[in-house]
Amino acid sequence: MIAGFVMLIIAMGIGRFSYTSILPLMQSQTHLTATESGYLAGSNNLGYLIAGFGAGFITWGNRRAHHLRIHLILCIISTGLMGITSSFIGWLFLRFIAGISSGLIYVLSSSLVMDALISYKREKWVGFFYGGVGTGIALTGLTTPFLSHFTWRGAWIGFFVVSLILTLPIWSYIHDAKPQPLSTNSASKHSLILPHSIFVWLLVAYGLEGLGYIVSATFLVAMVKQMPNISAFADFSWIVVGLAAVPSPLFWSWWASHASYIKPLITALILQALGVTMPIIMPNIIGVVIGSILFGGTFMGISMLSLAAARMVRQSNSNYAIALMTGFFGIGQIIGPIGAGFILEAAHSYSLALIISASVLALAVIILIFGTVILSKTELNCMSQSK
Template sequence: MTNSDPMILNAKKAIISGFVMLMIAMGIGRFSYTSILPLMESQAHLSVSNAGYLAASNNLGYLIAAFGAGFITWGSRKAYHLRIQLALCIVSTGLMGVTTSFSIWMALRFLSGISSGLIFVLSSSFILDVLISAKCEKWAGIFYGGVGAGIALTGVVVPILNNFTWRGTWIGLLIISVILILPVWSLIRDDNNLASFQDPKPNNPSMEKKTHLFRWLLVTYGLEGLGYIVSATFLVAMVKQMPNASYFADYSWVVVGLAAVPSTVFWSRLAGKIGYIKPLSMALILQVIGVIMPVLVPNVVGVTVGSILFGGTFMGISMLALAAVRIMRPSSGNQAIALMTGFFGVGQILGPVGAGIVLDVTHSYELSLILATLVLVLALSLLIIGAAVSNRKSFIRTFQ
């Protein structure tokens, strides 16, 4: 195929539209809350525990959507449903600035979680269909870079929008989302002429045999959801309280986003060379360092290094873990991914609630991040143990 081939052109258009959809659904609809949280705490008098409940409400909506999307038959109208969910995501984000009712905030964050979860799942299916048909699967890493780009964007614009108070910040994000989606709205359309394709066959036969590693990965991924979400929720608020780095708080989220943009391409290429488990272990090690770094080195250097390591791993870990179980369970990949998403989602709900309670009692972001780090260390330990046990069982079976 040449660059002028219609399938290649469709793939390029799909990448652009998918990139923007993830910017809006994940970067703005889901993760902009991290940047706005300090302002809501100071101006809207949002308590730390209630901040945790709002994050948990969003994560619950995301869990229900991402877990349930795999069991819904969307037929040939994925683009139609994507447009509905994009509208819901944008509106539910903007309405956060219209009310001061905590119960309505909870409902709006829940709806935002529902829409962002459905957009993530539907856009992944929608874009990957096009890429597979055009034999451009390697571009998938660029598509997922939209999450990091959205995070970086909110990190840049939220401090500017803060001049219009917390209300104006939420409403401003609605306006920015509309500006982003309008140029690609016409690109979000179903193509019924896409070539049919089969589920991807495992390109790593040894991995396919390690089905007993699945339960270890399941628990590891659940703990990852619990550990990473604490930093993803409270990083900016914590840096705001650092005497030597408070001015850098908003920029720390920009760094997270910029590091996340190329990370999916890097981790996918590495997995193509050495498999999925080794890169997953490496990413977890780097994330452990990234989460604890602002606590160990509470200045701009520590926050910057921590933000780079965190941003460069959280999307990669999800991609690597889900790809690994897809290969392990070639005949039941969708169910396996749904189960993984469920464990991950439960962790994401428990993390902010638990951290919020700890913060209310101790008034210390540091302790919450230390506990989150210990959870991630446990996740890494279980992955290493599981891989060792799996290799041992595979070795014994070869000689039986």
């Protein structure tokens, strides 16, 4: 579990989200435009989409650890090469490779760790494992100000070195465990609570989440850099996001164990929409802190709850269900930053992009509520007819 935790730090915190903290440096030192910034984020998200969607259709057998090691190396190398390359096309390619590798690391490490936890009847520990994402985000936020003294190149190369240091002690723990019969865990009771037809509503809502959350996940630090009087707080805002994300999987998994998945999911989406708009409602340090806490405390929870719910209602073909969910989520992640880049170029302000982002998240809430109400009425009708 600790090895998986560290791999999430490398793959997600560094491989994917370090771009958010380094972006302001690249914009100021390489004259990267908002549109180009969006394309780089979209390229990474496209790689992540291909990896997450494709992973559901690949039969890994007992070679998961082998592929995991390969993609861990690719993730680290592509991060370091970002600091050596000066070509925009080169950056697009490297971010694409980082997206593929980080996506496969996320899928394969989750698979290995979950198998181990289930084998030892420690399913409740999964929240600690997913805390690696928030830890990685906090780490990049803390480290970037120091690495920035060596320019944007030093930041990328510095994260390459950090990733190598983190990999060395866990390398020998990356291996395929002997297959164990899956035990019936407490989460299985939720499959009785959730009707199978909720999957379509979950699918659409999760796609909207990918579109809505990624704007803040890409441009938060750059936005705070441009806010009067608190620009020096920009890097700290990303640290707050990471710190809030560390314990969030534990909280949301605890609530889900007491209230199924839909109510916590709707609540998390509402809180995230509020968090996205807080820097607009309160354009000061308080608004940014509250927004960062709400955003960091929900995005991993939403992902975990959505995928867990999909897995429960499609137990007979869970790999396909998760791959489809990841595909819709990934499409949203690609459209989000590219569209936001065009909006930023036209409006010269982050406010409109964030308002649209929050509106998309609000639409996801409406869809889930609407779907739940329709399904509840359908079930009542079926019960009355059976009587």
